Amino acid sequence: MAEVMSRYFRHAGITTMWCLALAGALTSARYFFPRPPLLAPAQMLAFSRHRVLILLHIAGGIVAIAVGLLQFVSGLRDAYPRLHRVTGYLYLSAVFLAGATGLWLSPDTPVFAAEGLTDLAAIDLSVLGLSPSFLGYSGSSKFSPNQFVLVRVGFTTLALVWLLTSLLAVVRARQRRFQLHRAWMVRNYSLTFAAATVRLVGLPLLVLTRNPVVAITCTFWSWILNLAVGEWVIRHRPRFGARIKKRDADGHMTPRIDVKSG
Numbered sequence: 263m264a265e266v267m268s269r270y271f272r273h274a275g276i277t278t279m280w281c282l283a284l285a286g287a288l289t290s291a292r293y294f295f296p297r298p299p300l301l302a303p304a305q306m307l308a309f310s311r312h313r314v315l316i317l318l319h320i321a322g323g324i325v326a327i328a329v330g331l332l333q334f335v336s337g338l339r340d341a342y343p344r345l346h347r348v349t350g351y352l353y354l355s356a357v358f359l360a361g362a363t364g365l366w367l368s369p370d371t372p373v374f375a376a377e378g379l380t381d382l383a384a385i386d387l388s389v390l391g392l393s394p395s396f397l398g399y400s401g402s403s404k405f406s407p408n409q410f411v412l413v414r415v416g417f418t419t420l421a422l423v424w425l426l427t428s429l430l431a432v433v434r435a436r437q438r439r440f441q442l443h444r445a446w447m448v449r450n451y452s453l454t455f456a457a458a459t460v461r462l463v464g465l466p467l468l469v470l471t472r473n474p475v476v477a478i479t480c481t482f483w484s485w486i487l488n489l490a491v492g493e494w495v496i497r498h499r500p501r502f503g504a505r506i507k508k509r510d511a512d513g514h515m516t517p518r519i520d521v522k523s524g
C-alpha cells in the first residue's frame with residue numbers, strides 16, 4: 263500500500279511539474295507578440311529598457327524549461343541516446359543564454375521590484391478578500407529600489423548558480439560519469455523551474471508576511487527551496503543515490519564514487 267501511494271504521489275508530482283513548466287513557457291511566449299498582451303506597467307518598463315536582452319532571456323528560459331523535461335524521460339534517453347544528447351546540448355545552450363542575460367539584467371531588478379509593488383498598490387484584491395491594509399500597504403504606497411538590494415543579490419546568485427551547475431553537468435558528461443551528470447542536471451533543472459515557482463509564491467508570501475518588501479525579496483530567493491527539493495530527489499531516488507563504480511580507460515574499476523558528493 264505504501265509503495266502504491268508513493269508511486270501515486272510521484273506521478274502526481276511529475277504531472278504537476280510538467281503542467282507548470284509548460285504553462286510558464288506558454289505564458290512567457292506572449293513577449294514575442296508585436297504588442298505583448300497582459301503586461302503590467304513594471305513589465306512594460308523593463309521591456310522598454312531592455313527589449314533585446316529580455317527577449318533573449320525569455321527565449322532561453324522557454325527552451326530550457328520545456329526541453330529540460332525531456333532529459334528526465336528515461337525511456338527516451340535509453341531508446342534514443344543521440345536524441346538525448348542533442349536535446350541536452352540544446353537545453354544547456356538555452357541555460358547559458360538565459361543565465362548570461364540574467365546577469366546583465368540583474369542590476370535593474372530592484373527598480374522593477376519597486377515598480378511592481380507600486381503597481382500592486384493600485385490593484386483591487388478585495389475579490390480575494392484581501393485589503394491593502396491587511397497586506398501591509400495602502401493604495402498610495404510608494405516603494406524605493408533601495409529597499410530591494412537583496413532582490414538583486416538573489417537574482418544574481420540564481421544566475422551564477424544556474425550557470426555553475428550547468429557547467430558541472432557538462433563536465434561530468436564529458437568525463438562519462440553519467441550518474442553524477444544526471445545528479446547535476448537535476449540540480450540545474452530545479453533552478454530552471456524557478457521560472458514557474460516564483461509566479462506561484464509571490465501572493466502566498468505576501469499574505470503570510472503581510473510585508474510587501476519582505477514578500478518580494480523572499481520570492482526572488484525562493485529558488486533555494488527548488489534546489490533543496492532537487493537535492494532531496496538526488497539523495498532519495500535509487501538511481502541517483504546509489505554508489506557507483508567507474509571504469510577507467512584501461513578497463514580497471516576505480517574506487518566507488520558517491521553521487522551525493524558530486
